[in-house]
Amino acid sequence: MPDRSDVMYLYDGSLEGLLCCVFESFRRRELPFCVQSADAPQLSLCPVRAIETDLSHAARVRRGLRRTASDGAWELFELGYYTCHPQRELLALDFVHLAMRHGPAVLSMLADDTVAALTKATRQLCHEAHQYQGFVRFSDSGGVLTAVIEPKNFVLPLLAPHFCDRYQNDTFAIYDKTHGMLLAYARGQHAILPVEGFDAPAADEEELRWRALWKSFYNAIAIDERYNPTCRRSLMQKRYWRHLTELDPQVPTRRASIEERLRAGERVAVPDRLRGYSPEQLRQALAGDPLRALYEPKGEKDEPQ
């Protein structure tokens, strides 16, 4: 791998553009200090090299990566480009250098800093995409389904196959507010397009009724005696709540949630911190010093004869 230079690459923000950065880096035998999209704010004093996007160069890099290092390596590169890692471009570029040197084995170099960081970032991307398969909430307006999401990573390319298969007889649009992109699907065709803004159509009476029904069901399905807000928050972080129908305070409901009832001063049978064990049982469990085997030399452990 060449030494790190102090030059910064500027590209147009597209996947092809990033591939051209890789091309340029190999051609000049240099590793840039950072790679940035041209529309990102620039705060650097180091020399800048603007990289032209040339589709034939992009195709060459893509072909080379697949041939030398396997389809899996290409997939990791592409997913890396979709992540929200602050240095995703540089990671992806460094990864190609590693991949060209080590071949398919690069995918098993999980202890390498670049590969570890890239796989970790893509793992988070895939996890977020998987969560959004469940957390997208459509509204029906005149037969068209629309939804707004606010993901950290760029998940639309990963969501597209799932929703296009699931709602293949419908027409739908998912707006990614973070990235200003829209996934649109109709009659077997889908596209991911940049859009200026997106106004969700106003909900009609029928739509409002289904929302209220869903929220009532959601509140009814929780069991008071098992109330566990920490668990809910860790499985469904609060950043998702903004676009979830069932947690939208605007939606009316026939059944108050546990929090609302607690706030109203109602007696709700929520669990205590010992979660079903008595203090006595816990004291007994600790009294035997269950971990003694770890810090006491062997042999002194009194075994039943």
Place this chain on the structure above:
Amino acid sequence: MDLFDKLTILADSAKYDVACTSSGSDRRGARGRLGNTVGCGICHTFAADGRCVSLLKVLLSNACVYQCAYCVNRAGNDVPRATFTPRELCELTMQFYRRNYIEGLFLSSAVLRDPDYTCERMIETLRLLREEYGFHGYVHAKAIPGADPALTLRLGQLADRMSVNIELPSEQSLTRLAPQKTKASILRPMGLIRDRAEEARQELALYRHAPRFAPAGQSTQMIVGATGETDYKILTLTAALYRKFRLRRVFYSAYVPVADSPLLPAPAGFKPPLLREHRLYQADWLLRFYGFSAEELLDEAHPNFNPVLDPKCNWAVNHMELFPVEVNTAPREMLLRVPGIGVKSADRILIARRTGKLDFAALKKIGVVLKRAQYFLLCNGKMAEGLRISSDGVLRALVSERCQEMLPEAQPEQLSLFPERVTREDVLQCLTGQM
């Protein structure tokens, strides 16, 4: 009674049923039909109790003729009763599914009149949903014990997953608390479903268009804490169910006092054994994915789980003669037994060590929980740098976050330059076994 009331009443009645998974079935969408299924399952939201909501979980009806003492819907209980018409339920499912609220329908029912009649109503609903409404998503159907085998089989053709609740972990408890149910009447449909699913798999190997039968297999659940069975008894029963009936999942549900019966723990002051349920699930995972057997985790002398330590950790500290293991050479089975290494990190270790020796820094990058694993691992023959083992430190490292607050307060200690009670040499000898 409007749809709002029916939905909340019948969700209330169904919520004590645990299973809400949508996994095990992978089916692509189809033209003219709504939906598909995804092998790993999708959680659509999480309720305030932290449980995943993946399916529209309701009863078709909660007007039960049975008198099971532990059940909220038993005939003598004073709760509002409601029954969905098949069309109402189909409409709800379709509209919720279209908005991506749910992954499918979980259909169960109280026993209306008799098991056969109940089962027929369920079949009618599912038939309507599948054929007329064109629903192609996930369906979990409860088999009704005591129904005609032909009806149970028909239900399995319409559903992705079937389940028969075993309800209580022993026959004595069942006779005492659910007089109308017997062990035989529960195990019969279970065996029936297993055999038919096996046949269907073989037919599918021969004919591509052979009808599917419950492609996501079957599951069951039992109530924990309403009766006196030990964890050991429950775990051996679980292992037997996995072995004999090839179940996909066994669910446990901590008993929540919903009934006032002299046969049950008194509702006042009774705490649902949530942590015990959690330990059972942990052990269940160890059985299914980590190669443990029930007898390794518990035995007659120790019939219950340790409340403060998880079952894997508990096993490890009682088998220190097998540790520490060398990360770079240990087989997968042994890596899986190290606390702090899970299935994914074990597999990553196997992949990563193809290209080089691993040290503790590498393990951290791979995703091993070193806080726990460091006591049980060697990298290239060395222990973790600067590992200090004291009783309190170990306890805090190995006890899960959630149980930390149950521990007694840590006593502040004076820093000391002189050796503590246990020296590093002692520990090294202990961990490397050079006594």
